[in-house]
Amino acid sequence: MTQATKDTTTYPTPVSAIRSDGKEKVMGTGRYTADLTLTGQLYAAFRYADHPHARLLRVDTTKAKALPGVVAVVTHADVPEVLYGGMVQDRYLFAKDTVRFEGDIIAGVAATTEAIARSAAALIEVEYEVLPAITDFEAAMNADSPLVHPGWAEYSRNDDVGSTGNTMGYSTIVKGDADAAMAGADVVVKGRYVTDPVQGVPIEPRAVLAQWSGDKVTVWTSTQVPYAARSGVALTMGIPESNVRVIVPLLGGGFGAKCDFHFEGHVAALARASRRPVKLVFSRKEEFFAVGHRREGMVLEFETGAKKDGTLVSRRARLVLDKGAYCGEGGFFAQMAAMHACGPYKIENIHVASFLNYSNNQPSSSIRAPTAPQVCWALEQHMDALASALGMDPVDLRRKTLVDEGDEGPTRQVFDRVGLKETLERAVELIGYGKELPDDEAIGVASGWWPCFAVPSGAYVKMNPDGTGTIVTGAQENGSGAVMAMPQFVAEELGMRAEDFSILYQDTDAAPWDMGSSGSQTTFNSVRAVLDATADVRNQLIAAAADLLEAAPEDLELVSGNVQVKGTPTKNVAIATLTAGGTFHGRGSGPLPDSPPVQAEGCVGRLGNESFLAPQFFTHAVRVKVDRDTGVVRVLQVAAGHDSGRILNPTGAAGQIYGGIVMGIGQAISEGTMLDDVGRQRNPGLLDYKLVTCSDAPQMDIAWVEIDTPNAGPRGSKGIGEPPCVPTAGAVANAIAKVIGQPVTHLPMTPERVWAQANTSNGAQS
């Protein structure tokens, strides 16, 4: 069931079009990277670190190279000496002198079969000096802790990150005087929460295929960010970006896990060394432990002071995030987490300190709404604890404290029109909050927010002689359908049909730079560029028609495949007639919306996320059933209220919500990476790392709150991909706490943890 609340601005009627890549996907004819084969291709395998933290004393590839069928073995000595990374450049392709987590790569092998490549990788002799593994990311910031990167100060970095020793990033949100206000509060509650790391788990394990042609390399890869992959290959191979072409075949999901450059460099190096095409396909186990992308573990401490009527007067928080071994593209996490620790609440005085610490664990980087689900889970439980201390209903506390039009955010960003409170009202209405339930069931509620990201993008729209057209975009389709929706928008602007347009995408040689599939920003930025290019080509068509029809351009309109005179539709020329006789191609980027102004002078570690552009707001209400004897939680129903601006494709948008909720339920009760005492994953497989299955998934209802927000994206839209997995775990937690009478403060809330809490009178945590 879906419901909608709408503003009055008029846009074209939303269309749930069938995705243009759909037919090849259901017929099995579409090609993903692992489906590709090049003549003479070799197979790649990696030799990973045998110890999560160790110094390399000797790497001997002699036996591997001697194995029949092995064509090339590559180590650090065989590639340019280049450090790479996002805000901190701290990583080599192949370990130079130290390995820092179990997925660090010491060598790569290219061989005639996959089996030979893996055998050869095992034959590489590596001698180590084992170093103490720093797995406790909170203790890592102690003065006496060994350093994950002893040479950290020498790295190139964004100076605003705020690195010191093992703390790679440090950020604060400071507003008013939190200490003084806390001292004057009527009620103060405190809470400490811990989260385990979580994985993205796209069903397609990643694959990379590279082929050199002279000094140029073409890389087919399952990435969400082809342009970042291109620049990474260029940097690590020591060649210009113009000599690197990255093509993404169909992409089998990403969820952030396939953001950032990485393995494209290793495979390009192997292909160069072997002078043959080389293909890498990850096993499921590698997809767990070797990738530099997981949702990080956190330790979160909150303290909130309120007046008796619920007014929030002060928030203090200390957040410690596990960065793992390398920065990757997750350098901004400390600040993003700090903003979520404030939440979309009215609070006059705030002091949040957020530490992003190196460890010898797997690197953390973006997974769907990075940092938000864990922080929201903790904060929303903390808010329920405050409601309890105040003797207020948790929904009533949120009604009083969530932001609305005219309110100030944590950095004094003033909110324009926002639909947050309506997402709350609609969610509790949809689920029947307050109704009588069996004593093993309860309803929990959680709210949150997430920004839109304004970044450059560019597109071309070119008309073909037969009157059809091709959209050339740098956008990356991850499955959401955001790219697939482009022909509909272009067709509407040109008075044509969606099926008249094809899309050329996922090829870095074809389209201008694009950020790729990350930050829920494909429609926000890439469609903005496409619409700008469409306006360009529309003007060209009108100019040509104006000459032919001897009419003023402003008197012309594009309708049903024609350019016609307004009010006199019989005076027209077919677009196909124009295109048969001329060249029409538009280009565009569109102006970037400005971020809202803030007053954040007291904050450090400012990386741009202190201002939330066109924020998306949401509330989930969740009904759960808890078996007190076993601790097993079943999520029965989720009602999701979302202000993602105008909904442009109802089926596609609902698909994002459903998928996000189910991912959120996994994060809540079953998904968590377990580490051994040196940071190795204990459950790198789908049998022990439990995804939610079809029979576990609950009834899900959606309420769209379609508020027109200034600085929103095309046609009043905001992002939608990341938010739906943010509040679910918090709502589940609050429902569980209602049933068992105590909060479960360790995520995921597994049966063991729920049972222990339900059966512990003093509230001690497992």
Add this chain to the structure above:
Amino acid sequence: MKTETTLNVNGLAYEVTIDAHATLSKTVRETIGLTGTKEGCDDSECGACMMLIDGKPVNSCSYFTLQAAGHAITTVEGLSDGDELSPLQTSFLTCGGVQCGFCTPGMLISATAFLAENPDPTEDQVRIALSGNLCRCTGYDGIVKAVLDAAKA
């Protein structure tokens, strides 16, 4: 050790020379070249590799090629009638059952086998029948709707 055998895939006979231990998914994908079947775990956990053997769904990543010799093998490429989609393939598209598409071949195989056994299922029966196929994109909602929709057709 290499072995010669004949596989009947989607009504066509393929003579293949394979390692005796080669899995059905590898042989169909790499030797025969029908790549519609996907491999997501190589361990019977995700269901992306499902094929029909005489109409029964199996995880082809954990099935020896030689076990399938002499039987009718159907992959996702064999579900449509030429360019004409099956009702189930169509409903996957109209109901939002396809996002990234990587689980789709396995889902379609699973659901095809299920509907052949149970042409008029309840929603719960559909959910249980598909619980061996993991999807990370859709939250299963569009997939379940698609199967129920195809059953009605």
